[in-house]
Amino acid sequence: MPEIPLFPLNVVLMPGTPLPLHIFEERYKQMVDECLESGGEFGMVLSDDSGTREVGCTASISELVERYDDGRLVILVEGSQRFKLNNILSGGPSGKPYYVGEIEYLQDEEATGDLQALAEENIALLERVVEAATEGSVDIEVEPPYTNLSFGIAGRIEFELDTRQELLEIPTEKGRLERLKELLSEAAERLESTRQATEKAKTNGHLRKDWRPDEQQGGGE
Numbered sequence: 001m002p003e004i005p006l007f008p009l010n011v012v013l014m015p016g017t018p019l020p021l022h023i024f025e026e027r028y029k030q031m032v033d034e035c036l037e038s039g040g041e042f043g044m045v046l047s048d049d050s051g052t053r054e055v056g057c058t059a060s061i062s063e064l065v066e067r068y069d070d071g072r073l074v075i076l077v078e079g080s081q082r083f084k085l086n087n088i089l090s091g092g093p094s095g096k097p098y099y100v101g102e103i104e105y106l107q108d109e110e111a112t113g114d115l116q117a118l119a120e121e122n123i124a125l126l127e128r129v130v131e132a133a134t135e136g137s138v139d140i141e142v143e144p145p146y147t148n149l150s151f152g153i154a155g156r157i158e159f160e161l162d163t164r165q166e167l168l169e170i171p172t173e174k175g176r177l178e179r180l181k182e183l184l185s186e187a188a189e190r191l192e193s194t195r196q197a198t199e200k201a202k203t204n205g206h207l208r209k210d211w212r213p214d215e216q217q218g219g220g221e
Contacts, residue, residue, distance in 0.1 A: 119177060
C-alpha cells in the first residue's frame with residue numbers, strides 16, 4: 001500500500017485545478033522542502049470539525065512562489081490524482097514530524113455513453129453563472145474525451161466544501177457532470193433572479209431616461 005506525505009486542511013483540492021498554499025508550520029515546511037527536493041507529491045484531504053475525509057487528491061508542486069527569511073513558503077500546487085485514505089501514520093520508524101497516509105489510488109470507473117451533450121450543457125450553464133455573477137465570459141475548451149472536465153468546471157465555482165468533496169468522491173466523470181449540471185442550474189437561476197431583482201430595485205422611484213411629459217400611462221387615449 002503506497003505511503004505519501006499527508007496535508008490535512010480545510011480545503012478540497014481537485015485533479016487538474018491549481019491552488020496556492022501558504023506553508024508556515026515547521027512540520028509542513030519540512031514536508032514541502034522534501035517534496036521540492038525529490039519532485040514527489042503529497043496528499044491533501046479535507047479535515048474540519050466533522051473529521052478527516054477518506055477521499056483526497058495528490059498535490060504536485062508546480063511553483064515555489066516565495067520563500068521568506070523565517071522559512072515560511074508560498075507555493076502553487078496542482079491537483080493530480082484522487083486517492084482513498086486507508087490509514088494515517090505519524091511518527092514511527094520514519095521519524096517524520098508530519099502525517100503520512102497509507103493510500104490507494106482511485107481510477108474512474110469506465111464511462112458509459114456519449115458525454116458530449118452533457119459536457120456542452122455544463123459549459124453553457126457555467127457561462128450563465130459567470131455572466132450573471134460577473135458579466136464576464138468563460139474561456140474553456142470542450143473536447144473529447146472530457147477527462148476531468150467536471151473538476152475543471154467545479155474549480156471555477158466557489159461551491160461549499162461539502163459540495164466540492166461530494167464531487168471529488170463521485171467515481172465517474174458522467175456522474176460528476178450530471179451532479180454538476182444540477183448544481184450549476186440552481187446557481188444560474190439563483191444568480192439571475194438576484195440580478196433581475198437588483199436591476200429592478202435600481203429603477204424604483206426613478207423616471208426612465210427616455211420618459212417624456214406627454215407620455216400617457218396605460219397606453220390609452
